[in-house]
Amino acid sequence: MTTIEATALTKVYREATTDVVAVRDASLATAAGEIVAVMGPSGSGKTTLLSMLGCILRPTTGTVTIDGQRVWDSDERDLPRLRRRYVGFIFQSFNLFPALTAAENVEVVLNLKGLDGRAARREAGRLLERVGLAPRLDFRPRDLSGGEKQRVSIARALAGDPPLILADEPTANLDASNGEQVMRLLREAAAQGRSVVIVTHDHRVAPWVDRTVLLEDGRLVA
Template sequence: MSEPIIRIRDLTRHYEMGTETVQALRGVSLDIGRNEYLAIMGPSGSGKSTMMNMIGCLDTPTGGEYWLNGQEVSQLSDDQLARVRNKEIGFVFQTFNLLPRATSLHNVELPLVYAGVSSRERRSRASAALGRVGLGNRMDHRPNELSGGQRQRVAIARALVNEPSILLADEPTGNLDSTTSEEIMQVFAELHRQGQTIIMVTHEADIAAHADRTVVLRDGKVETDRATHGVAA
């Protein structure tokens, strides 16, 4: 494996809940290579949400190291983390999290706004990203004029538009029926084939089965880490 895109060493995260200390992560080590398609699984309380927040630079660890694309990010300030999220990470959420009053195009442009891209370039890059997910003809629709699957595609286009190092998906099919879920998995498979690194947090085994590698967390530690065979594509 070449230089990994993600390198995690002994990562811990404690939460103070009143007088009690909750240990969400108890020392996780993990390397993720470029162009890997990885699923993170685990029952609730296993620490997979915390793990996803760590990988997504939304939260900082209590201890350990996290190298993302050659940069140690575990000690960065809030604003430095915001920049890292903007450049390196494309989020796909279970509930899509689109801005309800904005068009598809505007939603996809948003990361570029924070990246300081000019409006002309924003527009062309955002429409290209929507084209990649097959929504080139839905650019002026608002989220409430789109189906669930289409909304999630808009969200994927938004995640891709900044050409991030990793696409980080949190239960991407959790709000979708099985047919639509399958469609979204096809989109992921296609992106993966084009070279996109994808990390997907899910509790559904059949969704995780689309990934090449599955990491299962339990009680804040890695329980198993094994290669799987992508069934899709």
Template sequence: MTRPVLELRALGRTYGTGPTRVESLVGVDLSVGAGELLAVMGPSGSGKSTLLMLAGGLDSPTTGAVLVEGEEISGMSRRKQAALRRRSIGYVFQDLNLIPALTAAENVALPLELDGTPARKARTAADAALAEVGIPELAERFPDDMSGGQQQRVAIARALVGERRLVLADEPTGALDSATGEAVLRVLRARCDAGAAAVLVTHEARHAAWADRIVFLRDGRLVDDTGRTDTADSLLSRDCAP
């Protein structure tokens, strides 16, 4: 069998102690293979964003392990973790995290330049990524001069730039209209079809329908793992019910 791009083993994350202790994730086992788009669904507070933070090495698990292409992230030095994120992991944050002083192209090119890619080559890749998400004309514009939806697409381009083996997207279509959101999901689907692995956090069944597989979280626990995307509506109606 081909080794998974992402593997979560008995993953747990607890915040606080005593009466303020919160178990954000509890014993999650999950793997995502090359070419696979996985959708993660669940109510607010179910642990979806925590799962992505741990998968991307942006937080450390309390228990269990995260492996990217067979290597355990928590066993790496901070320097090696940072290099892995720059080279192999693209992340779309809910709050975008664009740098206001950089243009769209500079924001997108930054991970490549930090990893030592020559500026001209990084810029070429950034322009290609911006074109891929449909906003090549915004290359020289600063984030404060863009709409929320335009900023979102710049953040998605940054996550896709270069040869990303793993793309983690936290509600990537939240600020986009329906047509633009579908176009972005089409780009993400194409990346997976070309061999990348992706994890998409979404609360919308129509977006989850782009995935090969859906997992459902409730109270930090994995309660459903299905290969049938046409069950998204039934999962939502059953597991999000009051």
């Protein structure tokens, strides 16, 4: 079972005149099957922390270990491969390709992970069916509702079956019922043995998660 372990993560953004310490000395470990919510006000460092967990942003100090591998000790050129293998990302603003259909948005990720042609098409259909979007395969993002777009992005995050799902404010742009649907799908993803970390300031997610930690001014305080 894949777990992710972050130890003493600190991120300092060096600006022209000041250094911004966005995350300081944060340690966090997840278990397979569990959803951890990182809560905290705007600017507290949530996105920064998630980006370091997801092999996107190099910590200034500290380590991230996935499957026993210290991510940031690897060769820079290995990071995209680690990211593809281990991490599925979900964003507040969906980040779908506007010119591609729902199915194609999922297919491009599958292509990156080595699945091509008809096999990718079939797998994209299966993933979208799982999130309730079988009737929307050929719709482009502009013709989908916010909740539907977020479900496409969940299907895309699950493409290639990564063991870690990281979500940045996945419910922030959604009404209560669409937010619940998203959390139900993340619950399902966890139940299949994945680790899910969501960062949010949406208190509606509380009943859906196993554990909440609080980020305040870059520090994990609980």
